[in-house]
Amino acid sequence: MEYWKDRKIFFVTxxxxxxxxxxxxEHELQMKVESCKVDTDRYGTFSGDVEREGSQEEVLVRKAKEAAEKFGKEHIYLSSEGAFYPSPRIPFVNENTEMLFLYDPLRNVEIKAVYVTLNVKFLQEDIQLSIPEQALKKFGFPQEGIIxxxxxxxxxxxxxxxxxxxxAQLEEEFQMERVVHPQLKWRLESDMRxxxxxxxxxxxxNCAEHLIQxxxxxxxxxxxxxxxxxxxxxxLPCSWCGTPTDLLKKEIFSCSKCGYSNEINFPRGIEYAxxxxxYHCNP
Structure with a gap:
């Protein structure tokens, strides 16, 4: 696609x-992606040692725009922000929302993409005198990170x-911390970085695929x-009684530059739920 071809993206990460x-x-748009080295931990960490200031979307945008101020507005910037939380739809299941933000200051382009998944690897294990081998296997350590x-x-x-x-490094650190802080309880958690x-x-x-589209x-x-x-x-109305349901009825497409919009009725190809x-027929 000529609009993006041969341009370079700096990923703020x-x-x-x-x-x-x-x-x-590279495959979809013939664009190069490089790292824009920024201490993104200062915006917040999953481990909780640095609290995120602002919403997920606010921090997402701030990362890219602050990078543009620092490194120059002639470049294209890409930022990412994830969030993990108990699913509001399924009890006892965690959910992950990933967001990506593409920022091209010179052309005044801002594009966001969101991807939500229930496929989350977040494990916890309380430990006492030593770290059980079975726990390490469950976490997939050292291929997968542990906190x-x-x-x-x-x-x-x-x-x-x-x-x-x-x-060996993990066990050594744990034993040292146990000696220095004998009053504390200890836990292993998946590293979500x-x-x-x-x-x-x-x-x-997967979120990047949505962004590219x-x-x-x-x-x-x-x-x-x-x-x-x-x-x-x-x-979307119920096929029996016509009562509106929570299902998607219409998508509205719009342009951030000229304001043109287009409505697509029944985007999933069904007119009735x-x-x-x-809730009326199946309360």
């Missing part, structure tokens, strides 16, 4: 995320240790990139 999407951007946390009796996390590369978690890397790659989509009015869904309308999705 400290965790090797550029390696996740590099081949995809060591120390808690007070009131369950306040006061120690966070990470970046372990070997079982992209370079330490293969499942999260796959989620970021938006980058390829041009406005039929002005040919500006990023013509995509900006609003969803729900309320199954009665099983109706």
């Amino acid at each position: 400290a965790h090797q995320k550029e390696e996740i999407v590099r081949d995809l951007f 060591l946390k120390g808690f007070t009796e009131s369950n306040q996390c006061v120690i966070v240790r990470k970046n372990f590369e070997s079982i 992209a370079h330490k978690n293969s499942v999260r890397r796959m989620a970021i790659l 938006k980058m390829k989509s041009l406005c039929p009015q002005c040919s500006h990139t990023g013509f995509s869904v900006t609003k969803n309308e729900y309320g 199954d009665p099983g999705n109706c």
Whole structure:
């Protein structure tokens, strides 16, 4: 696609995320992706030692725009922000929302993509005198990252240790911390940073696929990139009683440059919802 061909993207990351999407951007858009080395941990960490200031989307945008101020507005920037939380739909299951933001200051292009998945690798294991071999196998360590946390009796996390590369290093750190802090309780947790978690890397790659589809989509009015869904309308009627349901009824595409919009009715190809999705017919 000529709009993007041979241009370079700088991924604002400290965790090797550029390696996740590099081949995809090269294949789909003939774009090069390089790392824009930034201490992104200052925006917040999954381990909780640095709290995120602002919403996921606010931090996502801030990363890219602050990088542009620092490194120059002649470049294209890509930022990423993930969030993990209990699923609001399925009890006792964790959910991951990944967001990507493409920022091209010179052309005034801002494109966001969101990917939500229930495929989350987040494990926890309380430990006492030593680290069980079975726990390490469950975590997939050292191929997958592990974080060591120390808690007070009131369950306040006061120690966070990470970046372990070997079982020996992890065990040595744990035994040392036990001696220095005998009053604490200890727990192992999955490291959710992209370079330490293969499942999260796959989620970021899937999100990048959504982003690229938006980058390829041009406005039929002005040919500006990023013509995509900006609003969803729900309320697909029940096929039995006509009551609006929570299912998607309409997608609204719009252009961020000229304001042109287009409505697509019944984007999933169905005009009526199954009665099983109706609160009236299936309360």
